[in-house]
Amino acid sequence: MxxxxxxxxxxxxxxxxxxxEREAVFEARDLAVLYGDQLAIAGVNIDxxxxxxxxxxxxxxxxxxxFLRTLNRMNDLIPTASIRGELRYRDIxxxxxxxxxxxxxxxxxxxxQKPNPFHSSIYDNVAYGMRILGMKKDLSERVEKALRxxxxxxxxxxxxxxxxxxxxxxxxxxxxxARAIAVEPEVILFDEPASALDPISTSAIExxxxxxxxxxTLVIVTHNMQQAARVADLTAFFGLEVKSDxxxxxxxxxxxxxxxxxxxxxxxRTEGYVTGRFG
Amino acid sequence: MGEPAFSLKATGRLRRRQxxxxxxxxxxxxxxLLAVAVLAIVVISVGSRGAGSLNLAxxxxxxxxxxxxxxxxxxxxxxxxxxxxxxxxxIALPLGVLIAxxxxxxxxxxxxxxxxxxxxxxxxxxTIVVGIFVFTILVAAHGQSAFAGSIALAIIMLPLIARxxxxxxxxxxxxxxxxxxxxxxxxWRTTVQVVIPSALGGIFTGTTLAIARVAGETAPLxxxxxxxxxxxxxxNPFHPLQSLTLVIFSxxxxxDPAYQSKAWAAAFTLMCFxxxxxxxxxxxxARYRKKLGG
Amino acid sequence: MRELYSGELEExxxxxxxxxxxxxxxxxxxxxxxxxxxxxxxDELIAFDDExxxxxxxxxxxxxxxxxxxxxxxxxLRLVLAILYINLHLERVADYxxxxxxxxxxxxxxxxxxxxxxxxxxxxxxxxxxxxxxLEYFSSRDFTDKQALIEMDRPIDRANRKLIDRLIxxxxxxxxxxxxxxxxxxxxxxxRIGDHTVDIGEQAAYLVRGEFEEFTDAxxxxxxxx
Numbered sequence: 001m002x003x004x005x006x007x008x009x010x011x012x013x014x015x016x017x018x019x020x021e022r023e024a025v026f027e028a029r030d031l032a033v034l035y036g037d038q039l040a041i042a043g044v045n046i047d048x049x050x051x052x053x054x055x056x057x058x059x060x061x062x063x064x065x066x067f068l069r070t071l072n073r074m075n076d077l078i079p080t081a082s083i084r085g086e087l088r089y090r091d092i093x094x095x096x097x098x099x100x101x102x103x104x105x106x107x108x109x110x111x112x113q114k115p116n117p118f119h120s121s122i123y124d125n126v127a128y129g130m131r132i133l134g135m136k137k138d139l140s141e142r143v144e145k146a147l148r149x150x151x152x153x154x155x156x157x158x159x160x161x162x163x164x165x166x167x168x169x170x171x172x173x174x175x176x177x178a179r180a181i182a183v184e185p186e187v188i189l190f191d192e193p194a195s196a197l198d199p200i201s202t203s204a205i206e207x208x209x210x211x212x213x214x215x216x217t218l219v220i221v222t223h224n225m226q227q228a229a230r231v232a233d234l235t236a237f238f239g240l241e242v243k244s245d246x247x248x249x250x251x252x253x254x255x256x257x258x259x260x261x262x263x264x265x266x267x268x269r270t271e272g273y274v275t276g277r278f279g
Numbered sequence: 280m281g282e283p284a285f286s287l288k289a290t291g292r293l294r295r296r297q298x299x300x301x302x303x304x305x306x307x308x309x310x311x312l313l314a315v316a317v318l319a320i321v322v323i324s325v326g327s328r329g330a331g332s333l334n335l336a337x338x339x340x341x342x343x344x345x346x347x348x349x350x351x352x353x354x355x356x357x358x359x360x361x362x363x364x365x366x367x368x369x370i371a372l373p374l375g376v377l378i379a380x381x382x383x384x385x386x387x388x389x390x391x392x393x394x395x396x397x398x399x400x401x402x403x404x405x406t407i408v409v410g411i412f413v414f415t416i417l418v419a420a421h422g423q424s425a426f427a428g429s430i431a432l433a434i435i436m437l438p439l440i441a442r443x444x445x446x447x448x449x450x451x452x453x454x455x456x457x458x459x460x461x462x463x464x465x466x467w468r469t470t471v472q473v474v475i476p477s478a479l480g481g482i483f484t485g486t487t488l489a490i491a492r493v494a495g496e497t498a499p500l501x502x503x504x505x506x507x508x509x510x511x512x513x514x515n516p517f518h519p520l521q522s523l524t525l526v527i528f529s530x531x532x533x534x535d536p537a538y539q540s541k542a543w544a545a546a547f548t549l550m551c552f553x554x555x556x557x558x559x560x561x562x563x564x565a566r567y568r569k570k571l572g573g
Numbered sequence: 574m575r576e577l578y579s580g581e582l583e584e585x586x587x588x589x590x591x592x593x594x595x596x597x598x599x600x601x602x603x604x605x606x607x608x609x610x611x612x613x614x615x616d617e618l619i620a621f622d623d624e625x626x627x628x629x630x631x632x633x634x635x636x637x638x639x640x641x642x643x644x645x646x647x648x649x650l651r652l653v654l655a656i657l658y659i660n661l662h663l664e665r666v667a668d669y670x671x672x673x674x675x676x677x678x679x680x681x682x683x684x685x686x687x688x689x690x691x692x693x694x695x696x697x698x699x700x701x702x703x704x705x706x707x708l709e710y711f712s713s714r715d716f717t718d719k720q721a722l723i724e725m726d727r728p729i730d731r732a733n734r735k736l737i738d739r740l741i742x743x744x745x746x747x748x749x750x751x752x753x754x755x756x757x758x759x760x761x762x763x764x765r766i767g768d769h770t771v772d773i774g775e776q777a778a779y780l781v782r783g784e785f786e787e788f789t790d791a792x793x794x795x796x797x798x799x
Contacts, residue, residue: 072461074460077457079387102463102464105461105462112457112458114454116455117458118459118473119477128459128464132464132468133463179462183463
């Protein structure tokens with residue numbers, strides 16, 4: 001395999017004032033992901049900080065979703081996927097021996113692009129994870145708490161036994177958020193959380209994320225950079241590089257405070273992307 | 280507003296095209312009618328000969344004592360068939376579902392392909408060969424029994440149930456699985472709590488179709504369970520019980536027309552059961568498909 | 574919806590109004606310095622300008638960030654742009670106040686004319702009135718009467734011209750010549766302050782009506798008929 005020549009500087013903590021006093025929840029060092037022989041992303045060095053919203057932006061194919069899925073080991077579901085380099089979660093090597101992917105996912109939850117509630121009642125959706133993980137005490141209270149946190153309680157409190165599929169798209173997505181929150185993760189990953197929703201629902205989800213930030217660390221992938229601008233504290237821009245044999249892979253081009261990325265980015269490629277000139 | 284620059288009117292070839300279309304249409308309709316006609320003929324001919332001999336005694340009594348063939352019924356045969364099919368289902372259903380789970384969820388792609396091929400091949404094994412196989416391993420040493428018959432029927436049902444289950448498991452969208460896995464639920468529990476419940480309708484249908492299929496199997500049972508009829512009441516599966524299909528076979532070979540009419544009656548009963556079961560299964564599947572797809 | 578964004582807009586406008594209050598104090602302070610010929614007060618006023626500059630810079634920095642991150646449109650875009658310009662005008666007014674203080678320091682000890690001082694005081698107070706009216710229109714988003722602002726500016730221009738005439742009349746008096754020349758510049762400062770406050774009113778009108786219109790223009794003797 002061709003040597004990966006791109007080397008991106010580690011995002012220096014001191015250069016990120018928002019993150020200064022915060023602990024790093026994830027630390028990636030030279031992280032690369034391959035599908036079989038194909039390189040998907042290469043040489044990623046990034047720290048994700050506690051209780052901040054970090055957005056991953058970039059053109060399609062740049063590997064932002066791939067990177068996101070390394071954070072909760074969802075890439076394991078793809079048989080040909082493998083990683084190089086290191087990814088630490090609170091100082092534990094996430095891909096080290098003896099680390100159980102199921103345990104990882106309890107602490108690092110995920111909300112998907114298209115709302116995917118189970119074909120059961122609203123109550124059962126939220127209670128699902130708790131029941132399986134044995135968090136059965138005070139189940140109803142916990143369900144209510146999760147639904148309140150997801151800003152959905154008032155709309156569904158009188159119809160908890162109704163099917164989840166009867167909710168609107170925006171409500172279903174908030175239900176999925178409630179479901180993820182119910183198992184008390186530390187981190188919530190959002191993979192294009194509002195791209196399947198209308199603008200009003202999108203706004204509601206964005207407001208919700210600001211509130212969730214108080215208790216959870218959020219990482220979101222979005223192809224809508226205005227969304228990243230509105231919502232995120234820190235933004236990471238992934239760009240595309242082309243190898244000599246024509247294969248494309250993603251690299252982390254710039255990672256900084258959102259304000260800087262959108263008013264005065266350091267890298268020309270970042271500027272080109274956020275101004276919509278290319279990528 | 281003058282004449283348009285081109286014309287959309289038909290040219291000479293049109294007539295031939297129309298004729299060909301109509302002709303092919305007629306052929307297709309004819310073929311369909313033929314298929315329906317065959318079914319109708321079978322149902323009518325069996326029904327006309329068998330329905331007349333149906334009476335309450337037929338279902339509730341065993342073969343009459345002595346050599347009077349006019350009275351009595353096929354109760355024990357019905358019981359026997361029920362046991363045969365029932366036990367076979369008990370064996371084949373869980374095994375079939377497990378195999379389907381393995382093939383569709385857990386196996387690496389190459390092994391999954393091999394598994395599917397094996398199922399398809401075993402689907403095509405002549406049932407009498409299955410019968411001989413079970414005879415060799417079970418009956419030769421331990422004698423005839425309904426249990427041995429059930430094993431044979433189970434072997435026949437297995438590929439049907441497994442393939443039908445696999446198909447509906449694949450129908451369950453992967454987003455459902457992802458949602459469960461992302462919550463920190465293990466693969467296995469995800470399958471049991473999310474995938475299987477969604478697939479239940481399809482599993483039921485597959486099982487029902489398999490039951491309809493083996494309810495009418497005769498060949499494999501020939502060596503495995505009782506060919507004749509006995510007058511002793513027996514529901515122990517480890518004894519050779521009677522089978523409705525074998526009763527049809529043996530009664531139809533008798534010279535006495537009373538036996539033959541009983542055979543027709545039994546055939547009619549069996550056919551009704553199979554038709555009804557198949558129809559129920561198809562209807563359930565259609566409703567289930569709509570629910571899943573909609 | 575968009576709570577964070579609404580909060581930011583409110584804060585920004587709040588900062589601007591605060592700056593407005595500070596600038597009003599600066600004008601009053603400059604007039605006091607003039608009236609009392611007080612050197613210490615003049616230095617205080619000059620130092621006070623730093624506080625106004627802090628507000629100015631803070632608003633200046635927040636605006637590009639807000640534009641980039643929240644992409645305001647419609648009335649919110651006009652609000653942010655209006656804040657941008659008013660911020661600039663306020664800072665200019667504050668600078669002119671500093672100039673008045675410096676001029677007073679330079680003219681310290683020279684013989685003064687009471688009439689001139691009275692007229693300058695009146696000009697200054699008119700400016701304060703116009704500033705607060707303009708900012709009031711801005712905050713209430715109510716712009717029914719731009720004439721009021723134009724009407725207020727006219728007396729300032731008239732007073733300015735009258736003042737110049739009187740100062741010219743003082744010219745032959747050698748002992749008062751230097752003071753008179755400094756006061757011409759002070760008058761000029763106050764007249765410019767008046768212009769800036771009219772501009773602030775124009776921004777308020779733009780915010781409410783969505784169109785920009787100049788109330789008075791240097792190249793036109795009379796305001797455009799409307």
